[in-house]
Amino acid sequence: MNASNPEFESECIRRILAGEKQIFHDLIRPCERSIYFLLFTLLRNEAEAEDAAQETVIKVYRNLHLFRGDSQFRTWVLSIARNEGLGRIRKAESRREDSLDALTDGQTGDFTPAILTGWREVPAKALEQKELGEILRKAVEGLPEIYRNVVVLRDIEEMDVRETALALGITEGAVKVRLHRARALLQRDLAPRLKGFAPKRGRIFGWGA
């Protein structure tokens, strides 16, 4: 779903620039989801993320002749989405108290995991229950921004470290550190709550939270 196809993309771009404009629909379709989630994680508002996603796609179309092919098409598209999102945040920032760079990688924090035994199986079936999806979404929304962005691109959109780094304008090392911390925070938040969704098993360990 997320795999890019550079040959398909460069053929599309060549044809669009030669006048077959309608092909742009097919070119952008595989990127839509990632554009939306990157913007949603920045803007934290569905309607604004959707509006920004539309603006991003229009900008991609208008600037298509500038794409040089030295990065993946989706990476380039996501950097445009990121600029769109950050531009909107900056505009709104005068009305807000939390600064964009409120948190840095150097900051120390408590990333100790929740020590729980007994939640061993992935309750994928439980996702059919709306409640579980809601718990997961809330947990991600509750992460500090620098961790949220990375977890959305790496674990939700399943982009690789390099692509994530390029899309967010940070180093690959920072992607790894932030992803580790994001997962640790999510594990600590979610493990105690998701345990109830795990299928019942015969093994019971003598550990509490």
Added chain:
Amino acid sequence: MRIDCKHVWEHISAYIDGEVDAELRSEIDRHLETCEICSAVLDSTRNVVVLMADSRVFEVPAGFSARLHERLDEELARSG
């Protein structure tokens, strides 16, 4: 060298992504064999990663794609 729990937690994300070198991986594996706490932390972290990737958890709003392509059509028509 025997590694402790804290050391294992520090590398748990890289371990899940297969990004630790062979030596560290085998040290962590050895630790996990005997440490119920760390193997539970590993399992639950991995569960979180797997659940996050499930497309049912994070969905675009209904009609998102249709509205996007409609807007795009207007732009394409305008761009002559």
